Amino acid sequence: MSTPILQARGLTRAFRVRGSMFQAPKTLHAVNGVDIGVEQGQVLGVVGESGCGKSTLARMLLGLLPPSSGEVLLDGRDIHKMDRREVARRVQPVFQDPYSSLNPRRSIVGSVAFPLEVHGIGTASERRRKAIEMLERTGLPARYADNTPNQLSGGQRQRVAIARALVMNPQIVVCDEPTSALDVSVQAQILNLLLDLQRDFNLTYLFISHNLAVVEHIATQVAVMYLGRVVEYNDTAELFRQPLHPYTQALLQSVLTPEPGLGIPDIGLGLSFPDPLNPPTGCGFNPRCAWRMAQCTRVQPGLLRHGSGLVACHLYPEAEVATPRGALEAKTESSTEQQAEA
């Protein structure tokens, strides 16, 4: 099996947070020891609720935020030791809010051509032609080229953001909630577009979303994050067929499919949402978990192989031996115990 094109190893990012002037600053571990990887041509979905660290993870994978520890490898090389421009040429972002991610004073063709300008590619007229080509490829007619973003709808702006990401022919696109700000009919258009472009340009996506139905639709693998850690990883079909972690199960149950008569499910999670500044000891999910055992409050479970996937939960203590996947190296138990002691 091929090696991952983009890989995070033990990736951790801590922020110093000060509540008020008089409080001592606390450390917030937004991302905590994350090991994930995505292979060429695959779509890795990262799901989790607000504050689980998925956007911080995205910024580190884009090379926009240095990790506190751990590393991000692009084709096996640490991106924080690579030339910033080379990283930007190969890894590009699409953000959630197309209202704030585009410069309001720049024409959209200017925005799309800007990466080419930064990298000194082509003459001005060549750049403009390439940008218009890319805009048309994302479904925006050339007549919009000289408009500014405020003359476009949300869906059209997101097309501009996608065109800008693709104009450099990147290998990897990190999409951070690309459809969350859009209406459902526009969301469908953007998802169709992302899938078309992925096939046509053989792109690799890291697709971050809180919407499980969307992730199921677009992703080939899924990593579920909770409080800065990956708690489950599997092929999408397998994860949706048989979610292992109690949190993944609750997330899946919370997906309200348009089926009248089914009612609102009781997902059986408590009210206590964890404070990331004061995370619970042991497993971060234990205060809300219906299956909590004594060791859950003491020992952080490691991300262990189970069947075709990985899961960090004491309900699955035996790491089933499966064929190595190459994309991921399960954390050994010894390293997790060290973390728990520390």
Added chain:
Amino acid sequence: MSAQPVLDVRHLRVDIETRNGTLHAVRDVSLQVHQGETLCIVGESGCGKSMTSLALMSLLPRAATRHTGQFLFQGEDLSRAGKRRINTLRGNKMAMIFQEPMTALNPAYTIGNQLTEVYLQHRGGSMDAARRRAINLLEKVGITSAGDRLGQYPHQLSGGLRQRVMIAMALMCDPELLIADEPSTALDVTIQAQILRLLADLQKELGLAMILITHDLGIVARIADRVAVMYAGEVIEEGRAADVFDRPNHPYTRGLIDCIPVPGRTLPGQRLGTIRGTVPSLIGEFQGCAFRDRCPHARPECAGTIPIHESASGHRWRCILEEGEGLASEGADAPALEENPA
């Protein structure tokens, strides 16, 4: 279900004066809600669903004017009611829950202050009685150590807890009608399921008439007794949830349902249905069906007066198509629907 609806609104119009002319945000909407019934108003942004809810609560912005043919609340005509009369009903017999609990709660006052204020305003009585009522309701919405919570400020609570406080506040005076405008949109998916379940349970237990406004068809299918689908300021289809979801008769409703990825129903990686084109401008006078430019079944007569069809079960739709008409051909020209929009 009692014979007289709690709310009976006929021919509601909301006009907004803009620099470019009069914007007809709500165009001839008629709604009835009975005791113990949940009506969901669903539609995409700009369809007039929020303006409808604000018009019902007499909370429209200054630039907007409301015209109604009839506006009966518990049999009382409110279309000409003065400010004083509205103030005695609003927050009392008709209550509202807003989307964003952080902005709907006053950050400078404690939860207890804000909860008791409503009660003292409308019911009078002692502070003690009001506090007892507040504690009682906070417990009812699932908040533990409710007595201590009264002294807390909104910023000390999580989003899910704040929305529970909003629900408790809406229930302080035993309302007959509860209007919830996107009550779970700002929340995480697991919290969203919990809040909606709480609302559904309370609605049944208290026999409330509830109008829930959302853009999420999944929520509608799971919680609604009846559904009104809005497009460009009009209700284009209305009926029991099972009828509307299982046998949608308006092409827009069908398009909307086909847009959403549903695990287990849509094929991962395959194209989703889309609705081509964009919503028409609602400024100025409008003739005929507002959806006709985007509709796969558009005919010349769509520019004329559109009939309202009604089936035996009270399922109504505003379209030239008869019941079930166009379903077969829609399957055939599905590829045309999936074209990239201009």
